[in-house]
Amino acid sequence: MRVESCSVCLDDLSEHVEAKYRCNDCGLFYCSGDGKRHAKKHPDHVVEELMHNNSSSLPINNLILNHHEICHVHACPINTYCKNCQQVICSACGLEMHKLHDCFLIDQIYNEEKIKFRVDLETLQKRVLQFDNLIGGSAKLDETLHQIEIRKIAEMDLIDELFDEVINKTNSRREYLKKSLNDMAVERINLITEILEMKQVIEKEALINIDKIEEMSKIDLIRNKILLQKKIYSTYDKMENNLRFSSAEQLNNFCLESDKHKLKVILDSIENLGRVNANIPSTTYLLNRHLDPIQDIIPDEFYYDRDNVTKEANLFTKTSYSGHSVVISSMKISEGVVEWRVDLKNICKWIGIGVCQKSVFDNKDFTCFKSPFNNHNYDVLTSNRYVFSCSDKTLNNTLRGLDFVDSNEIFCEVDCNTKTLTIRQGAQQRFSLQGLQLPVYPIIVLLTKGCSASINF
Incomplete structure (x- = not known):
């Protein structure tokens, strides 16, 4: 029996590749790949598979129509499902790019996947109904x-x-x-x-x-x-x-007498007057998914010495040379993971970043950061790499921190689950202090006149 060669391979590659298909309209023979590409390019041509066992031939166009889609890489019918990639592919792809994956013929898993798909749709429908019952439907949202x-x-x-x-x-x-x-x-x-x-x-x-x-x-x-x-x-x-x-x-000799302390109390009261409360319950169930408790915090409230520090938005600037001045955030950190960012605008000589304990916050002790640094209630990293820690005494007053520079963004994180403070500069530099005594409050420490930084939550 004569074996025909692929016309395309013979012309382009001068190779005799056994033909698998013949186009009745063109009268040419094609190998498996070229025959399928020809049938796809000329869907009106009748491209038949060559049958060597005298059985009736079946036009390749019918094969393509039965499988609906052809792989653009191998020009083979798409008939396989890769569960790892969740893609439909051809058998050749399954033997090559997906050979280590869980691949199944679509005909074999069709009924199983159909049942799963129906279950997924029914589950989705139930969740939609549950959501509508929860919110009262679209009309209720409007x-x-x-x-x-x-x-x-x-x-x-x-x-x-x-x-x-x-x-x-x-x-x-x-x-x-x-x-x-x-x-x-x-x-x-x-x-x-x-x-x-x-x-x-x-x-x-x-x-x-x-x-x-x-x-x-x-x-x-x-x-x-x-x-x-x-x-x-x-x-x-x-x-x-x-x-x-x-x-x-x-x-x-007459003048206005003003009480600076009373004025400071009034200004603090006005600055902290009112709050916008979301009124969200601490535990909410939505579509059977449990949401974490939402802390009632007001991250834009700060306490600081107004005689030595000025505030514009969230930017704090030291206005005198009178020792260390501590800026205390009202954010009480006692559960979950809390993150914030400190933007260093002008270090001048020295700036500290970290957290303080509740006693410092309660007493509004703006001068708590002072020598000697042996007995204190804060965990702070300074711009000259010093570490001051009440949580880990072995690290207190040691030169093991990070080297901050102007215009840097310093990212801080307190993980209440592990009681750890992590301070990060850039992608590589980070430092952690463990054993925090919760609750803690974010602070920055300003030393000399002109140094400034902002706290952002």
Whole structure:
């Protein structure tokens, strides 16, 4: 029996490759790969498989139609499923690129996968229904969108009312102080005016009597003297009594007395006035998935020494040379994993980053970072690589930390499960301190005038 060669391989490669297919329209013979490519390129041609056992031939087009898709790599029908890659492939792909994977003929696993697919769809349908029951359906969500807008406007009005009350009270106090100051100034002005008038009267009477004293009769002299004593001396006594000051300069000695400590308390109260609460329950079940408890934290509240540190947004800047100043965040870290970032804007000489214990937070001890560093309540890494740790005494006051530079982003993480503080700079540099005594609060320590950094959650 004559064996035909592939026309394409013979022309292109000068090789005799046994033909497996013949195109009745072109009259050419093709090997397995070229025959399938020809059938795909010319779907209207009749490309038949050569049958050497006298059985009837089947057009390759029918084979392609039965399998619907052809592999673009091997031009073979896609008939295999790779479970590892979750892809449908051809048998040749299964023997080559997926030979170490779990591959199955689609015909063999079709019924099994059909059952699984039906179960998946039914499960998804149940979850959709469960979700709809939970939220009340799409109509409920649309209604909630409208309610959120209404709630937002109402809460904004409450914020305005809250701060309008503070502003009104502040303005009222301001007007009271200004009125008190004005009344005192007017009183002093009136007093000086009255004194000047009385002084003028005394001088005038005295001058008149001095000029006429030689012309007065004895009786007039005695009478005028008596009148002068009654009028002039009483006026002078009144002038002295009204003055009530040892010198005229004291009349201008009045000012506003302000209590810096009380002012600081008021400013802190205003800065921490109000909070936006999500009102989310600590444990929520949604679609049978348990969500972690949400901590009630306000990461944008900080405590610091306003006499030596200024704050703009979350950027803190040291304004004096008065030793170390600690900035304490109000974020209480006691469970889960909490992360934050410290941006070093200007190190100047020295900056510290870390956490403090509850005693430092409760006492608002802004000067807790001071020598000697043997007994303290913080875990801090400094920009000059020193470690100060109350959790691991073996590392306290040692030169084993990280070398920070200006404009660096320092990433901090407290894992409450392992009680570990990790401080990371870049992808490679990191340092960890273990044995934290929870709860802890994030802090930065500023040493010299001009050094600045921000805390971001």
